[in-house]
Every structure is written in structure tokens, then in C-alpha cells.
Amino acid sequence: MNFFSRLYYKYRRAAKAFKLFLMISGPGIIVMVADNDAGGITTYAATGAKYGYGLLWFLILLGPVAYFVQEMTVRLGAVTKRGHAEAIFDAFGPFWGWFSLLDLVLTDWLTLITEFIGMTAALSIFGVPRFLTVLIVCGVMGFMVIKGKYWTWEKLAFIFCAANLIYIPAAFFIRPSVHDVIQGAFIPQFAGGLTGQMLFFLMANIGTTIAPWMVFFQQSSVVDKGLQEKDIRWGKLDTAMGSLFTIIIAVCVIVMTGTLLKGVDIQSAEQAARMLMPQDRILGSILAIGLFDAGFLGAICISLASSWAFGEVFGWAHSLNNRIREAPWFYAFYFLLIVSAGGVVLIPGAPLVLITLFVQVIATTLLPAALVFLIILLNDETIMGKYKNTFWQNVINISIVTGVIILSTLYSISALFPSIFPS
């Protein structure tokens, strides 16, 4: 009896903890899965087609990297109850604050364009014209924020996150060589050497796994959701699960194109989907649907990240729990972003594929600026108290910043002097 009582007590405790996790989870999983946006799926598809499973190890390495960066925003948001933009203004003053805000707006707007590129390209495979896709997407995105509260938005975002998992069964469906996948996943290698193109792909993969908008989004999301200091450990678990999902999805996309399109020089996920169609209509459709879903999920998060940041700094009401007349500037900014980004896609002859790949690289280049402020903030005892960074958290995060700066420099050198690196 005593044994059963204890077992029941343990079960009740676990069930309660699980319920609490379900309530608190959201920002981490959403930001991480949204990170596999249209640009991300395009980058993974191109990486798989170019290098097969050769760069899987690098993607797996990026999982913990994304976790360590993002968990800092959970702590900062829960402790300060401030979004990231406001926290930078408050801690470093207006000079650095405006710089960070402009960085965010630039990278967000460019990334948002890539989301629209992905969504229009995906639906064009099924014969939907671009303008109609832009119109429908803007309408649905508007509906999502107007008709509800943060919780409603989060639930809808979760549905799109779940749809992103479509790549997992697809990767198993094509029956890749398990031996080759494991070899690619755990043996670091640079197939073909450290060429300028390899550097570009490494940069693009970092840019799609960790991006400045994610830092701003998750912190604001944590604040809007009302997470407290006591919830930090659940927020961390939420982030860890999100980073696991994001890497699994990335690996699955690479496995798909690495198995079926290896050696084919593809420029976009849409092109990959079109090429897969004759081989396997279902797989081609899955890639296209997943691309649309990824673009949509990215778009709803990125547009919110900017609107939250501007709302925080300008002192506008900036919660999804506010109605339009309560927060007119917040919603106006949100709509301005999505409509202008959608409009770029409709410009005839715009170099959409080139824009998509370059935006990932630009995001990586600007990343260290955001991370340095984040690390300094997390090391301030007066702000963070007992939640400040530990020695090892600093070692890891400073290594990440250093690694990104070195890689950005190498890529810039290869762009200026292409002959230095083997082609």
C-alpha cells in the first residue's frame, strides 16, 4: 500500500509538473521552430543538395548554440520584465539602443521579405498566383493578431509549428542510408575543402539557426506571456525542446535533398520541390507545403518581434492582449511591415533567390552586435541578481560570438579576394 501511495504521489507530481510546463511552454518552442523559416528551409535544401549529409554535424552543433543564446533571453525577460529593445536602451543608453533597434528593423524586414518569397514560391507550385498568396497571408496574419489575445495567437502559432514537423516522416519515407546519415552527423568534415562557397553555406546555416530577431522575439514573448523568475527552469526546458525540434527538422530537410538531389545545384527550396515532383509527387508536395508553413510561421513571429520592440521603446501599448484602438501604433507598425515586405515580392524581376540567401548571411554578420549586448546584460549582477551568467555560460557564449565574427570575416575575405580560398 505504501508503495502504491508513493507511486500515486509521484504520478500526481509529474502530472502537475507536466501541466505547468504546458502552460509555460510556448515562446521557446515557437521561436525555435519559426527559426526554420522559409529562408531556413531554402538553406537546408540547398545545403543537402550541395553537400549531401556532409554538413549534418554542423547543423547538430548549432542546436546547443541556439539553446545557449536563447535561454539567456528567458532569464533576462523573466527577471527584468522588459523586452530586449527596452532593456538595451535602459542599460546602455540611447546611442546603442537606436543602433540595436535599427539592426533589428533592417534584419527583420529583410527576413520578412524572404518569408514572403518562400510562401509565394511554395504556393506557385500549386498554381496560386503571387499576389493572391500575399493578399491571403496578410489577411490571415491580420486576423490572427486582431481576433484574440496572446494565448489565442500562441495556440494558432503552435498549430503551424506542428505542421513544420511534416518533414520528419518525409525523411523516413525516402529510406536514407542510416550509416551515411550517422557518419555525416557525427564526423566533422568539410567535403571539398574550406572553399568560399562552403563558408557561405556555413554562414547561411548559422544565420538561419540563430538570428537577431529571435533574441528580441523570445524576450518580448516571455514578457507578454508574463513568465516569472520561478518559471525560468520551465522556460529553459521549453527552449531546449524547441532547439531539439529545430535541429531535427533541419536534419530531415537536408536528408531529403541530400538523398534525392545530391550533386544538383539548387538555388531554392521551391526549385527542390519542383525537381522532386516528377520523382515523387508526395515528397515534392510535402517540401512545398512545409516551405509555405515555415514562411508563415517565420512571418508571424518576425513581424511581431519588430512591433514589440518599437512599442517598448516608443512607449506605445504593445501587447497582443490590447485591442486595435488601445494599441493603434503597435498594430499599424505590424501591418506596415507585412504589407511592405509582401509588396517587395510582387516587384517584377526582383532577384528573390539571391535575396533569400544573402539575408541569412546579413543576419549572421549583424548577430555578434546583438549577442555582445546580451552577454553584458546577463553579467550585470544589479540587473540579473542570482540569475546572472555563470563562468561556463560565459565561456560558451563568448566562444559563439568569437566563432561568428571569425566566420563572417573569413567570408568577407573570400568575397573580396576569391582566389585566396580554393574554389
Added chain:
Amino acid sequence: MSPEHSEPLRTRLKTFLGLRFSKIREINERYRNPRIKTGRGVSFALLVLRIYLLLLLGILFVKFIYLLH
């Protein structure tokens, strides 16, 4: 457009821009005293990093234009 029509428009625009700039001035004033006091060395390092990243961004932009053509 007649002067009596353009004048209010100009005034309205001036008021609108004045309000926007006054908001920015207000934000600058609100955050004038940063909570984290960074030493000259740290400020200089942050500035150097920022300029360096902008330089890299410039190179990327040049490469983008080059590829475009």
C-alpha cells in the same frame, strides 16, 4: 495648389514631424543615464566592433550588387 491650401499642409507636416522628433528627444532623455556604466575601453571596443560589422556588411552589399550584375 494655392498658397492658402499649401500653408496649412506645410504647417501640419511640420507639426507632425515635430511631434515625431520630440518623441525621439523624449526617449533619448528618458534613457540618458544608462544603468550599466561601461568604461571607456568597453565603449571603444563596442564602437570598434560595430564599425567592423558595418564594414563587413558593406562588403556583403558590394558582393550582392556584383552577383546581381
